Amino acid sequence: ISSLAALLLGHLRMNVDQSIDTLLNIATAIPSAFSDDQATLEENAKSLQKTVKEAIKECGIALDVKMEDKRLSSKCKVAIYAATVVNLGHPVIFRTYSQRGLYTNLTIVDAICSALSNPSTFAPVIVGQRHRQQKYVGGVLGANNPTRELLKEAGNIFGEDICIAQVLSLGAGRPQVSRLSDSTPAGGSRVLEELTLDCEGVAAELSARLSGVEAYLRLNVDRGMESIGIHEWDDLGPIETHTSTYMNDTAIRACVDA
Template sequence: LSRLVAIMLGHLRMAVDQVVDGLLAIVSAVFPFGVEEELDLDRNTKNLTQAVEKMLHAAGIPLDIKMNDTRRPSAHAIYAATSANLGHPIIFRTYRSRGTRINPTITEAICATMAMPSFFSPVKIGPPMREQTYVGSAHGTNNPTREVLKEASNIFGKDARVAQVLSIGSGRTRVLSLDQSATSNAIIQLTKDMASDCELVARELSTRLFGVRAYIRLNVDRGMETVKMNDWTGLGTIGSHTSAYLESTDIDEAIEASVERIQERVGSATLGQISMSF
């Protein structure tokens, strides 16, 4: 869901409240609360596509709009994986660049990055005979910070100064759990792998970028360990833990400093200096 949120906030420039409402509407359409049905991948994919199109229509955005489209210029990138190579991330860009020329519609991009095999059917994008099949995110890009920094270095050059690198987590967990009755062991293992993947990258970056003021990681560190994947309807609990985290002195001061750096747009480090840490 993080890639969906990134598109809604960044590329579509939706307000935070709009994003929350849109996200809940999409999740509700795909996984109706209280409905006990056998998992149907094709139906989930169809419901996801329809929900995304409904969101775009409500926002006044043409359904045929591409990621890289002159009608909505921006500088954003999201990552997906093809079934042919799960370890190599494919980048859907909103700007021109060397490399892949794939330019899906926003709906296709969202569905492709969310197409985890345990929940959705693979998403095919491209002209006949050359279409590629996408199955969610590539290994190592559930936390895409490293890939984003590499992309920025390629686009802007190693001498470009960085005002702020902001990494936002979904809550630190001890062991991410799901109700056995609601899902399969395969989904449990996949979800645990994703959580481990995100935290592994976060710890690595925090260690290597220690002392670099341009980097900040925000991730609720208490209370989220008891939240299950099928507890998405209980946003009040998540909101309470998030508020407590944001009100802590250290985090509040870090956010204030981050806001100042973003407003001043004065970089404290270059992309080259940051990239040397990898």
């Protein structure tokens, strides 16, 4: 979701209120229940695609506009991440700018849907002609927190010696400790999903690596979110409450204002 926010603000040039409304509309299209039924996954994918298309139309952007497209000029470089079903451990980057060598340039709609398509909720996004189709899903193994990948990308674009003004990492709240309390296949699948979507490992690594670097700021609600499951998008009120409490903390406000 944070990568989508970057795309809305940085590339589509929405203001903050427009971005929040769009994120909420898309978030509420994400079902709250886990499913392993293919028909349900495909129906969920259609619902997500419909919502994303409506959001893009409201921006006055044609549905066939690609991530890098002359019809949508922007000085802000944005990259979002997904993976192919045949290699979940290798991030695929969808860029709004050109890059040397081969790279994937999907439509904005397909790129957003790919980044959001958690395999336990949505069918993959299928792109390309029959014999060269690629199937994209979200939740890249080890890169659901893409900050480490973005630092590599920044180095490739601007050079390793460039001084970065700000690295802002937005978390989705500290999760509970993953444990296998249910030995059934469903319980095992739940734990594997949590581990796949884990963001805290990368956050901890970067916090240690960038300790003392003022340009790095990690914001992540530290209390209350652990009781909210991955699929619980039905009620956004508690999320807003816990986030507001966190952001009003004196220490956090000092970090943000620094």
